[in-house]
Amino acid sequence: MKQKILLTAMLFASLVQAQELKSYSFSLKEAIEHAVQNNYSAINANRDVEAAKQKKWETTTMGLPQINGSVAYQNAFRLQKSVIGFGGVPVELAMGEYNTMDSKLTLSQLIFDGSYLVGLQSAKTYLKISENAKIKTNNELKEIVISSYGNVLLAEESIQILQKNKAILEKTLSDTKEIYKNGLIEEENVEQLQITLASINSGLENVKRQKNIANDMLKLILGIDLSSELKLTDKLDTLTTTNLDLALLKEDFDVKNNIDYQIGKNLQTSKELLLKLERSKALPSLGASINYGANTFGSRFTMFNGDQKWNNYSNIGIGLNVPIFSSFGRSARAQQAKIAVEQAKTQLTETEQRLKLQFEKAKSDYEFSIEQLTTSKNNLKLAERIETKNQVKFKEGLASSFDLTKAQEQLYTAQQNYLQAMLDVINKRATLEKIINKN
Numbered sequence: 217m218k219q220k221i222l223l224t225a226m227l228f229a230s231l232v233q234a235q236e237l238k239s240y241s242f243s244l245k246e247a248i249e250h251a252v253q254n255n256y257s258a259i260n261a262n263r264d265v266e267a268a269k270q271k272k273w274e275t276t277t278m279g280l281p282q283i284n285g286s287v288a289y290q291n292a293f294r295l296q297k298s299v300i301g302f303g304g305v306p307v308e309l310a311m312g313e314y315n316t317m318d319s320k321l322t323l324s325q326l327i328f329d330g331s332y333l334v335g336l337q338s339a340k341t342y343l344k345i346s347e348n349a350k351i352k353t354n355n356e357l358k359e360i361v362i363s364s365y366g367n368v369l370l371a372e373e374s375i376q377i378l379q380k381n382k383a384i385l386e387k388t389l390s391d392t393k394e395i396y397k398n399g400l401i402e403e404e405n406v407e408q409l410q411i412t413l414a415s416i417n418s419g420l421e422n423v424k425r426q427k428n429i430a431n432d433m434l435k436l437i438l439g440i441d442l443s444s445e446l447k448l449t450d451k452l453d454t455l456t457t458t459n460l461d462l463a464l465l466k467e468d469f470d471v472k473n474n475i476d477y478q479i480g481k482n483l484q485t486s487k488e489l490l491l492k493l494e495r496s497k498a499l500p501s502l503g504a505s506i507n508y509g510a511n512t513f514g515s516r517f518t519m520f521n522g523d524q525k526w527n528n529y530s531n532i533g534i535g536l537n538v539p540i541f542s543s544f545g546r547s548a549r550a551q552q553a554k555i556a557v558e559q560a561k562t563q564l565t566e567t568e569q570r571l572k573l574q575f576e577k578a579k580s581d582y583e584f585s586i587e588q589l590t591t592s593k594n595n596l597k598l599a600e601r602i603e604t605k606n607q608v609k610f611k612e613g614l615a616s617s618f619d620l621t622k623a624q625e626q627l628y629t630a631q632q633n634y635l636q637a638m639l640d641v642i643n644k645r646a647t648l649e650k651i652i653n654k655n
Contacts, residue, residue, distance in 0.1 A: 240438075241446040244365050247438060247448075252354050254439030261350040268346035275339040279326050285405045287319040288518075313513035320509025327503055332494025338489045343481045352475045355650050357437070362646040364434040366639045369452040377631050378420040385413050385624070388607065392617075401613070408617035412624060416604060450502035456589070456638040458647045464654075465583055469575045471568050473653040480567040484560040491553035497546055500538040507531050575651050582644040585637065590631070592637040599623075599630035 242250060252258055292314050299306045327333060389409045395401050432442050440446070471477050510526040518524050539546070606623040609615035648654075 225416040225506045238441070238454065239447070240440060241447040241449055242365075242438075243449045244362065246363050247365055247434075248358050250440075251357050251438050255357055255437060256439055257353055258350075261353040264351050265343070266454045268601070272339040272343050276337045278335065279329075279332050282324045283519055284322045284324070285320070286322075288317070290316045291517075295429040299334070313515055315517050315519065316511070316515045317519045318509060318511040320507055322507050323506055324503065324505040326501075329501040329503075330499040331493060331501075333494050334489055334493040338486070338493070341485050341489060345479070345486070346630040348479050348482060352479065355475055355653075359643075359646045359650050360437055361434075363643050364430065364437050365448065366455070366642050367430040368448055369455070370433055370635055370639050371423055371430050372448075373452050374423045374426060374467065374632065375420065375634050376425060377533060377635075378416060381414070381624075381628060381631075382416045383421060385409065385416060388610075388620075389413055391611070400415040405517060405610075405617035408621055412621050416628075452635065452638050456641050459642050460586060460589075461645070462586070464645065464648065465545070465579055467652060467654075469572070469623070469652055471571050471575075474571050474586070474651060477564070477567055477571060480560075482565040484557070484564050487557045487560040488552070490551065491557050494546065494550040495554045497549075498539055500535070502536050504532070507533075529551060571651065575648075578644070578651050582648045584639075585640040589634075589637040589641055592634040596627075596630040596634045603627040 220303065233330070240250075294313060296311050298306050298311050298322065299308055301307070389406070392401065392406050392409055396403060396406050431446060435442050435444065435446055438446075508528075508529045508530040512519055512524055512526045514565045603623040603626070606615050610620045
């Protein structure tokens with residue numbers, strides 16, 4: 217009875233766990249869209265943008281009216297005394313009251329401050345930097361998703377090919393064993409095929425493990441639980457066909473559209489604003505405030521009694537602060553900021569030249585991947601024909617097991633090269649599109 221209860225509980229627990237696990241099915245496009253919304257880095261990039269918006273508003277409020285209230289209570293358990301002379305005789309007098317309370321409201325307004333104006337511009341630039349950082353994160357994420365998605369497809373295709381090769385090789389080995397039993401060939405032929413089959417089995421198990429790792433890596437990038445089920449709906453050959461676009465090689469490259477260039481431009485702008493900030497510190501600042509309050513005094517604590525007398529007061533004030541001389545400290549800081557601006561300009565020029573070089577390399581790599589796809593496809597057809605001929609020759613006793621093994625290994629290499637060539641076309645196009653900022 218206890219065993220039945222335990223079995224039922226375990227079955228129920230497994231069913232509940234199965235229900236909790238989510239199942240996902242993505243095309244490559246859907247995977248990219250999901251990653252942009254759910255990848256951990258993308259989520260934090262969105263939060264950075266929201267934080268920058270709040271920072272911008274925080275800076276803006278510094279120039280808006282500010283209202284502050286205060287309440288102060290003081291108990292003088294021993295009054296301060298002063299000495300006053302009457303006819304040459306000193307007399308001690310206690311000054312003040314034992315209990316004092318003051319409450320007031322202050323309205324303040326910044327009228328002019330150069331630093332505040334620069335701060336507003338800096339807040340806008342900070343927001344732009346966060347937005348560009350989010351765009352860069354999304355662009356890099358897209359490239360990573362494409363690569364990871366392709367790695368899973370490559371592993372799946374490799375498993376299918378290895379399983380097919382294994383089945384063919386097992387059939388050949390079985391037939392060869394029968395021929396050997398009849399004394400028509402040497403045992404060495406059987407042993408050579410057994411070595412090749414062992415290599416195929418080892419490679420197959422390794423690719424299966426690699427597929428699981430690639431699948432989990434894609435889940436991590438997509439921002440889904442590693443225990444969830446993930447199915448990919450696109451096929452490697454279909455994606456390769458859709459990514460063959462020779463017209464892309466003829467597109468012009470505008471470096472200003474690249475996000476790295478825009479980030480470099482943001483850096484230069486931020487340094488220019490720091491220079492403006494240092495220069496603005498030499499300007500006067502002007503502010504105004506209005507105070508309204510009331511205070512009360514007493515020898516006893518009666519501040520909240522209904523008949524307690526409160527003395528109202530109010531005032532308005534304007535303050536002007538004029539920097540006059542800082543022993544050339546402001547000038548030194550301004551010169552440092554100016555040097556930082558020149559450094560940012562140099563970095564931007566370097567970034568521009570580097571991006572142009574990266575574009576040429578990415579375009580060359582993409583063009584080469586297309587050429588390699590054609591070459592590897594032709595080589596695969598040749599390797600298949602050579603392997604087929606050697607199979608026939610081997611069965612007829614016209615070729616040795618070494619000749620057959622060599623042809624098989626050549627075929628296996630050609631198969632993997634073709635799969636890798638298809639994946640390279642997809643990845644190299646993604647790299648090129650990232651540089652030219654093509655969505």
